[in-house]
Amino acid sequence: MCTKVDNEEIIILSDDDDDEDDITCSEPSVLIVEVEDVKKNGTSCVCFAPTCLYVWVDDVINSHQLLFLSVSDCPLTSSALDEDLVVTFSRRAEVLPHARYDCPIHPFTATDDETIGPVAGNQLICDQCFCYICDKLASTCVMWFHRGVCHCNSHKRSMFWNNLRNGALLGELQSFNLTLSEMDAHLRLAETMLQRFKQELAARFSSFMEGKNLEEYGLSLPNQQAFIYDYTPVYELVSSFLDEADKQDGRAAAIMRLGATDYFIRHIQLSGNFILKSPMANVADAKVVLLQRVISSMQRQMVTADFTTEFSFKLQDFYKKLLFPSELKSLRNSLCVRPWDDVLLVSVLKGQNVSGVRKDKGKKDILTEQISIVLLRTEVLQQQRRYRELCRYLRVVLADDSNLLQQVRDLIPFFLCMEGDFTSALHSLFTSVSAPASRFTPPLFHFYLSIFETATAPKLVVSQPAQLCYSNAAWEPIKGAVPLPRDVQVKFALRVQRCCSAVFTDSQCWTTLLTVVNAPRGSLTAIPAPSPQFLHEAKNVVNSILPKEPSSNIQIPRFFQEVYPDQALLLLVTGALGLRILNSALSPALPVLNTFKENVWALEWLWDSLSSSAERLSSFLQEVTQELENTTGSPEAVRLYFSQVLRCQLADSLSH
Ligand SMILES: [Zn+2]
Ligand SMILES: [Zn+2]
Numbered sequence: 001m002c003t004k005v006d007n008e009e010i011i012i013l014s015d016d017d018d019d020e021d022d023i024t025c026s027e028p029s030v031l032i033v034e035v036e037d038v039k040k041n042g043t044s045c046v047c048f049a050p051t052c053l054y055v056w057v058d059d060v061i062n063s064h065q066l067l068f069l070s071v072s073d074c075p076l077t078s079s080a081l082d083e084d085l086v087v088t089f090s091r092r093a094e095v096l097p098h099a100r101y102d103c104p105i106h107p108f109t110a111t112d113d114e115t116i117g118p119v120a121g122n123q124l125i126c127d128q129c130f131c132y133i134c135d136k137l138a139s140t141c142v143m144w145f146h147r148g149v150c151h152c153n154s155h156k157r158s159m160f161w162n163n164l165r166n167g168a169l170l171g172e173l174q175s176f177n178l179t180l181s182e183m184d185a186h187l188r189l190a191e192t193m194l195q196r197f198k199q200e201l202a203a204r205f206s207s208f209m210e211g212k213n214l215e216e217y218g219l220s221l222p223n224q225q226a227f228i229y230d231y232t233p234v235y236e237l238v239s240s241f242l243d244e245a246d247k248q249d250g251r252a253a254a255i256m257r258l259g260a261t262d263y264f265i266r267h268i269q270l271s272g273n274f275i276l277k278s279p280m281a282n283v284a285d286a287k288v289v290l291l292q293r294v295i296s297s298m299q300r301q302m303v304t305a306d307f308t309t310e311f312s313f314k315l316q317d318f319y320k321k322l323l324f325p326s327e328l329k330s331l332r333n334s335l336c337v338r339p340w341d342d343v344l345l346v347s348v349l350k351g352q353n354v355s356g357v358r359k360d361k362g363k364k365d366i367l368t369e370q371i372s373i374v375l376l377r378t379e380v381l382q383q384q385r386r387y388r389e390l391c392r393y394l395r396v397v398l399a400d401d402s403n404l405l406q407q408v409r410d411l412i413p414f415f416l417c418m419e420g421d422f423t424s425a426l427h428s429l430f431t432s433v434s435a436p437a438s439r440f441t442p443p444l445f446h447f448y449l450s451i452f453e454t455a456t457a458p459k460l461v462v463s464q465p466a467q468l469c470y471s472n473a474a475w476e477p478i479k480g481a482v483p484l485p486r487d488v489q490v491k492f493a494l495r496v497q498r499c500c501s502a503v504f505t506d507s508q509c510w511t512t513l514l515t516v517v518n519a520p521r522g523s524l525t526a527i528p529a530p531s532p533q534f535l536h537e538a539k540n541v542v543n544s545i546l547p548k549e550p551s552s553n554i555q556i557p558r559f560f561q562e563v564y565p566d567q568a569l570l571l572l573v574t575g576a577l578g579l580r581i582l583n584s585a586l587s588p589a590l591p592v593l594n595t596f597k598e599n600v601w602a603l604e605w606l607w608d609s610l611s612s613s614a615e616r617l618s619s620f621l622q623e624v625t626q627e628l629e630n631t632t633g634s635p636e637a638v639r640l641y642f643s644q645v646l647r648c649q650l651a652d653s654l655s656h
Helices: 078-082 159-176 185-210 232-246 250-264 283-304 309-320 326-331 343-349 371-383 387-396 402-409 412-418 422-430 442-454 486-499 501-505 507-518 532-545 558-562 565-583 590-594 600-610 614-630 636-655
Strands: 011-015 030-035 052-058 064-071 087-095 129-131 227-229 357-360 363-366 456-458 475-477
Touching (some): 250 283, 283 371, 343 357, 343 387, 387 412, 442 507, 486 501, 486 507, 486 565, 558 565, 565 600, 590 614
Antiparallel strands (some): 030 052
16 A cells, blocks of 8 residues: 655554445544654765654544554665565554444444444443543543433444534534534634523523512502513623623634524513513514524624635524514514525626626526615725725625615725726716715815825725715825815816705805915916906807706817816806806805906906896895995905905996
8 A cells, every 4th residue: 555655654554434335443543654864884874764653543533543554674676665564563552542343452343323332342441541522531421321411332433423422512503504614712612601591581580580570679569460571681691791802712613603593582471461661671672682692793794704605504404494474574684695606696796797687597696785784895895995996895785775776885995096997986976877076065075176186095994975074084085096186176176066955055165166276376476467358358258168968978068178277267167157156156255256356357357258148146135235344354455455445346236
């Protein structure tokens, strides 16, 4: 069997697992030979021929026997490598711990499932014999030759004894279908805690079942023996156990949560008696709260913990088999969560599937998930900065809550920004029937404008757009992104104003946008006035540029920006402001008008464009005058300036 001896290599001489049906158990299961280097004739040389062989005998419960063999001591040439070994001397080594059926001292007689009493001499043990069931020294096994339940006949080739061993070693965890190889110290601890919890819970529940006299609650009912059934103490016990689970290692926590659920979900309310009105006094109500807590923790683990797919499926199976009362049946599938390596999910994330539907052998698989799972995946993918994949996922996934799904989908433009892809972000803000930009709030408008202006963004993990605006997170440069040109920022802003009335009507949004065009690149000096001809022609051009439809794009003709680029943009936004003022009252108007600062020519151009509706212009000027009188905050110089301008304009408009 051993044909090639390599330096330091371990050779398996024999493996009897496949070919032995009868078990005398005097045969070891695996033999491993270690080869040692030797020195010859004072010169150091590595001899490939072994001089001594240590033969290890290995069995399932990690017990070992060491046998020592001495091999012919004559110098061996390399040609001897292929020769059979000659054993000239052997002696039995120290006996290491072993399962009783592997005992080299006492012969073992195997039977299938004999528990009545010892078969032949199976009860005999040496001081290294282990009980196969208890996994401890046979001398300490209290069942060793206990009539009816004795362990001394146990061995690994019987289904009966293996099941018994699994039961003994897995305990409460057997119902999770776990194998011994999956067990670790954390799971053993979870098992112990579950057992203790089970006993405490039984005691607490039975005292609930007994009920309490009304008098204990300071109540009384004449001539009637009445009891109050208060589930609160049971609820509290389960809660504190779940708190305990939260502190444990991931797999142990999962086992504890589900194990506890298995117990409390069976609890029933006693009817026909008094129930306290306190929230957790009622069994059904308390169970819903507890179960939802378990589901929420478990779903988080299923998505965020690095459980193996096999372990996840075991948890899911266990959960599905719980005894759900009818009112909780709808939660039975709550833990059916696609693993991250699910074929459809992976193909969607990688961009190979853009429909979210997969046909497999005639069966249709649609990417539908619970909204809670969608939110968890959104969280994980943001943390891992996998924004591109996240967008692909959100575009196709279906969920049970369309409102929440809409909110998280509205974040796609933000995720594309974080990816550094402003072009796609802009596109996604306005495409689709319900464009995310149409649901903007003024703060959200400012948020995006800042991103486009600075190519920086706060590092956030969010699940709805509102969270973007109210965070204290520091803004950091977006990798690979450069600020958008000002004309693109302006086009973005004008499109938002066209499709979102909240932004269109908000005076602050106009102030922000006008600041961008009145002070290009933060300049404090006035923009020189363009030629009167340009100012005149600009009216028609601006009208043709401004979007007519909420969804239409904005094109700024190249010639318009050729000679007076800064002036052109300022007039474009001023034209839009004119339309805004004609539309309805703008309040407050002063901060908006203040943005024009020294660019009086643009303000005059505005009055001019407003003159098409003398009535509205007049009322607007009155609104502003009123505001001036009521405002104490604006600097005296500005107030004086506007007072002058307005008085002239007012007189002018009234004289028409
Ligand atoms: Zn023994
Ligand atoms: Zn035992």
